[in-house]
Amino acid sequence: MKVGVVYDDLFLAHDPGYGHPERRERVEVLAGIVRGPRAVSELIVTPSRRAERKDLERVHERDHVDLIEATARRESVQLDGDTATSSGSAEAAMLAAGAGLHLLDRIADHEIDTGFAFVRPPGHHAEWDRAMGFCLYNNVAVLAAYARVVHHRHRVMIVDWDVHHGNGTQHMFEEDPSVLYLSTHRYPFYPGTGALHERGKGEGLFTTVNVPMPGGAGDAEYLAAFHEVVRPVVEAYRPDLMIVSAGFDPHENDPLGGMHVTAPTFGEMGALLTHAASDLGAPTVFVLEGGYDLDGLDQSVRAVLDRLKTETPPAAAPEHSRLTPILDAVKHAHEHFQPLAHAHR
Numbered sequence: 001m002k003v004g005v006v007y008d009d010l011f012l013a014h015d016p017g018y019g020h021p022e023r024r025e026r027v028e029v030l031a032g033i034v035r036g037p038r039a040v041s042e043l044i045v046t047p048s049r050r051a052e053r054k055d056l057e058r059v060h061e062r063d064h065v066d067l068i069e070a071t072a073r074r075e076s077v078q079l080d081g082d083t084a085t086s087s088g089s090a091e092a093a094m095l096a097a098g099a100g101l102h103l104l105d106r107i108a109d110h111e112i113d114t115g116f117a118f119v120r121p122p123g124h125h126a127e128w129d130r131a132m133g134f135c136l137y138n139n140v141a142v143l144a145a146y147a148r149v150v151h152h153r154h155r156v157m158i159v160d161w162d163v164h165h166g167n168g169t170q171h172m173f174e175e176d177p178s179v180l181y182l183s184t185h186r187y188p189f190y191p192g193t194g195a196l197h198e199r200g201k202g203e204g205l206f207t208t209v210n211v212p213m214p215g216g217a218g219d220a221e222y223l224a225a226f227h228e229v230v231r232p233v234v235e236a237y238r239p240d241l242m243i244v245s246a247g248f249d250p251h252e253n254d255p256l257g258g259m260h261v262t263a264p265t266f267g268e269m270g271a272l273l274t275h276a277a278s279d280l281g282a283p284t285v286f287v288l289e290g291g292y293d294l295d296g297l298d299q300s301v302r303a304v305l306d307r308l309k310t311e312t313p314p315a316a317a318p319e320h321s322r323l324t325p326i327l328d329a330v331k332h333a334h335e336h337f338q339p340l341a342h343a344h345r
């Protein structure tokens with residue numbers, strides 16, 4: 001497959017403060033993937049583009065966009081307990097929100113088959129009206145809304161494998177059956193949302209799928225979740241676009257996550273999603289979320305890109321894991337899939 005990557009030096013301009021785990025060095029790792037002696041071959045690399053105000057306001061309140069833009073005039077602004085800006089953050093956030101839009105446009109123009117947006121700040125904790133948990137704008141939500149309005153995609157599936165639950169993304173689409181949000185995450189854990197019984201509301205009932213994972217889960221548990229829950233949900237929902245909130249903080253060396261996933265398993269998860277989507281004719285766009293161990297981030301992103309390039313199919317499902325009771329509970333909570341059929345109109 002032709003793999004597009006958005007990389008931009010301007011993502012270095014966001015500085016959330018000394019000692020913050022979501023640090024500029026993460027961008028330097030990503031730079032080493034697209035250029036220099038260890039660059040991954042055959043990637044089609046482009047800089048990002050700014051999301052326009054109308055793109056942001058499909059999922060964010062106008063006052064929130066005003067607030068983020070105003071931070072450009074200040075050396076530092078503290079937005080919540082662990083979210084702060086520097087004077088370059090507003091520009092970086094606008095480019096982070098635009099990166100996925102750029103990739104989707106290029107997919108529609110047949111210039112690339114799939115894409116990975118190497119963005120920061122991350123996005124999935126950002127709510128309609130506020131920044132939260134290192135996130136300023138909700139990058140995948142901006143992309144999902146753009147895909148619906150501009151590219152007429154009617155069944156957008158967002159799979160979020162970051163170790164944290166994407167509260168912002170869930171809340172933005174929990175009543176909307178045209179966007180299915182599925183998250184695997186450590187639970188209970190920050191930010192506190194993502195319980196099994198959070199399944200969407202109103203018209204969107206059952207188009208939110210939460211797979212809460214115990215601390216210490218590793219390769220076997222994640223592969224079991226992807227084979228037993230994620231793939232059947234893809235097949236039931238039949239998305240016309242797959243978006244991945246690709247956080248690498250479930251990595252075994254991550255300082256925040258407390259999980260034991262290794263780099264090849266992220267490649268396997270990426271392969272499973274892209275193959276399941278492409279069997280339905282749907283492209284896949286990956287958007288970076290967390291991932292705070294620099295070597296773990298480097299190896300994991302490379303593993304995903306390698307699987308996209310080579311199109312090696314996913315391996316067979318593991319026989320069983322200690323996650324089986326949780327996965328059975330998720331399947332039980334979603335055994336009535338008829339509401340998903342309503343989303344197919």
Ligand SMILES: [Zn+2]
Pocket residue numbers: 162163164247249289290291
């Ligand atoms: Zn995270």
